[in-house]
Amino acid sequence: MPPQLKCGLAALSLLLLAAGTARADHLYISNEKDNTVTVVDATSLAIVKTVPVGARPRGLLLAADHKSLYVCTSDADHIEVLDLASLAVTRTLQSGPDPETFALSPDGKTLYVSNEDDNQVSIVDIASGRISDEIPTGVEPEGMVVSPDGKTIVNTSETTSMAHFIDATSHKMLASVLVGSRPRFAAYTKDGGQVWVSSEVGGNVSVIDSATHKVIHTIAFAIPGVPAETVQAVGINLSPDGKWAFVALGPANRVAVVDTASYAVKKYLLVGQRVWHMDFSFDGKTLYTANGVSNDMSVIDVGEMKVTKSVPVGHLPWGVVYGP
Amino acid sequence: MLRRLLFSTAILLTLAAKANAAPPADPDWPCQQRLVAHLALATYWTGPAPPAGVDWHSDQRLAALVEQVSPRDVSAADGAANLDGFAKSVPATERAKTLPLAFAALVEQTNEERDAVVSRLKDLAVRQRSLAKRIESDEAALQAIPPDATGDAAAERAGISERHDLLVRSYHDIGETIRYACQVPGDLDARLGAYARVLAAHLDTK
Numbered sequence: 001m002p003p004q005l006k007c008g009l010a011a012l013s014l015l016l017l018a019a020g021t022a023r024a025d026h027l028y029i030s031n032e033k034d035n036t037v038t039v040v041d042a043t044s045l046a047i048v049k050t051v052p053v054g055a056r057p058r059g060l061l062l063a064a065d066h067k068s069l070y071v072c073t074s075d076a077d078h079i080e081v082l083d084l085a086s087l088a089v090t091r092t093l094q095s096g097p098d099p100e101t102f103a104l105s106p107d108g109k110t111l112y113v114s115n116e117d118d119n120q121v122s123i124v125d126i127a128s129g130r131i132s133d134e135i136p137t138g139v140e141p142e143g144m145v146v147s148p149d150g151k152t153i154v155n156t157s158e159t160t161s162m163a164h165f166i167d168a169t170s171h172k173m174l175a176s177v178l179v180g181s182r183p184r185f186a187a188y189t190k191d192g193g194q195v196w197v198s199s200e201v202g203g204n205v206s207v208i209d210s211a212t213h214k215v216i217h218t219i220a221f222a223i224p225g226v227p228a229e230t231v232q233a234v235g236i237n238l239s240p241d242g243k244w245a246f247v248a249l250g251p252a253n254r255v256a257v258v259d260t261a262s263y264a265v266k267k268y269l270l271v272g273q274r275v276w277h278m279d280f281s282f283d284g285k286t287l288y289t290a291n292g293v294s295n296d297m298s299v300i301d302v303g304e305m306k307v308t309k310s311v312p313v314g315h316l317p318w319g320v321v322y323g324p
Numbered sequence: 325m326l327r328r329l330l331f332s333t334a335i336l337l338t339l340a341a342k343a344n345a346a347p348p349a350d351p352d353w354p355c356q357q358r359l360v361a362h363l364a365l366a367t368y369w370t371g372p373a374p375p376a377g378v379d380w381h382s383d384q385r386l387a388a389l390v391e392q393v394s395p396r397d398v399s400a401a402d403g404a405a406n407l408d409g410f411a412k413s414v415p416a417t418e419r420a421k422t423l424p425l426a427f428a429a430l431v432e433q434t435n436e437e438r439d440a441v442v443s444r445l446k447d448l449a450v451r452q453r454s455l456a457k458r459i460e461s462d463e464a465a466l467q468a469i470p471p472d473a474t475g476d477a478a479a480e481r482a483g484i485s486e487r488h489d490l491l492v493r494s495y496h497d498i499g500e501t502i503r504y505a506c507q508v509p510g511d512l513d514a515r516l517g518a519y520a521r522v523l524a525a526h527l528d529t530k
Contacts, residue, residue, distance in 0.1 A: 201358075223366065224366060225364055225365065225366025225367075226364055226366045226367050227360055227361070227362070227364050227367070229358060229359075229360055229361075230360055230364075230367055232358070251360065251367070251513070252367060253367055253368060253517070270368075270369075270370045272517070273368075273513065273514060273517040293510065293513060293514045293517065294514060294517050294518070294521075295514075310521070
């Protein structure tokens with residue numbers, strides 16, 4: 001075989017190999033102050049791109065098909081759809097005023113958006129991009145989550161300090177459960193049996209039984225030497241194996257690691273400043289946090305329960321999502 | 325008139341929002357973020373504790389360092405570069421003692437800077453509240469005199485109107501100052517965190 005042909009075949013094989021290699025996963029971080037989403041390579045932790053989006057991006061969600069990212073652009077009063085192949089905003093969806101957090105139905109067709117300014121939840125049909133219904137809820141709605149079976153929506157209201165359970169079909173309020181002061185975030189356990197609600201001012205997490213709508217446990221956090229008023233519980237992420245809950249404690253600069261069986265706090269991890277929201281890698285081995293004051297993202301080795309790295313991102317990072 | 329009504333409405337809405345919000349720790353605190361009375365070392369630091377009973381003021385090198393990096397107008401980047409140089413200059417065997425002490429000194433000095441800002445902010449909030457009351461009082465007085473009044477009543481109305489407009493301007497000016505100054509405690513908090521990370525990076529934490 002002539003040397004040129006050999007060389008050509010070798011180059012072709014390399015190209016084919018490269019094409020066959022899976023695209024690295026990425027982190028997407030919303031920077032509330034910069035009006036951007038930072039895209040970080042999950043392997044190298046290098047910034048791949050900073051994508052301009054609408055005003056005040058906060059809540060982020062990965063689409064069910066993993067092809068796009070939904071971004072609550074709060075001051076633009078809509079949701080933007082970031083195409084993950086081109087890393088460009090390709091669509092906008094209606095959201096109602098001041099969208100901050102939202103949840104995706106398990107079938108990936110519907111978004112439930114909390115509208116802090118007008119005390120309601122907007123139901124957005126993703127295909128049409130339009131609001132199909134609005135549900136009145138408590139004052140200053142904030143946290144949103146949908147049960148794993150898609151039958152129940154839970155919305156927290158900051159001012160009334162309640163978690164509202166809403167029937168996803170009839171849109172009727174099923175129950176309102178009093179939780180800690182200024183509830184910010186809600187998360188279902190994988191089996192749907194419990195809802196965990198964080199309270200920013202209360203600095204605790206209420207664990208609610210989904211069937212009885214009763215608070216069955218309240219998890220308090222106390223870090224030696226750290227002022228109690230800085231312990232502000234916000235983001236909650238339950239590990240894929242269900243054994244651990246990671247709770248972001250805001251300006252206490254800690255993530256609490258909670259044993260979901262005993263509700264005991266096993267460890268407080270020092271991360272960046274004003275840690276707000278978090279996300280797991282697909283394999284559940286790594287957790288990433290968005291830190292609003294230190295303008296970085298902390299990387300946590302879940303098995304070791306250790307912070308391994310800090311990655312500078314934009315200004316006032318609010319949310320982080322792991323995706324392709 | 326519209327401007328006056330708008331001003332009153334804005335004040336009412338602000339008061340309503342404050343009434344709905346969670347009980348503030350201090351009624352004179354005008355910023356959106358919760359007031360944290362003092363910054364604490366443990367919020368930023370999980371390294372070794374500073375040595376007990378050692379006064380950093382008596383260490384001239386530390387005192388000079390603190391004076392260089394603590395003033396409010398020192399940027400986090402400049403201060404961090406200075407601290408990095410300092411930490412490198414400390415022999416490895418002394419770092420576990422000197423660097424926590426340096427950070428404790430920085431927390432103390434940053435709190436002093438921050439206390440002055442917090443105090444000024446509270447003063448501004450009190451002043452703004454007092455202005456709001458005077459503006460409301462003037463608005464009530466203006467409502468009581470018909471716009472088409474003549475003679476002494478017209479002169480009185482014009483006087484009140486002029487004073488009202490000045491008060492409104494002052495109210496908005498103070499609001500702007502508060503808005504700007506409210507960022508300072510957060511900036512100091514962010515800078516202290518950056519300082520902690522620089523010093524901690526020079527400690528053997530294994």
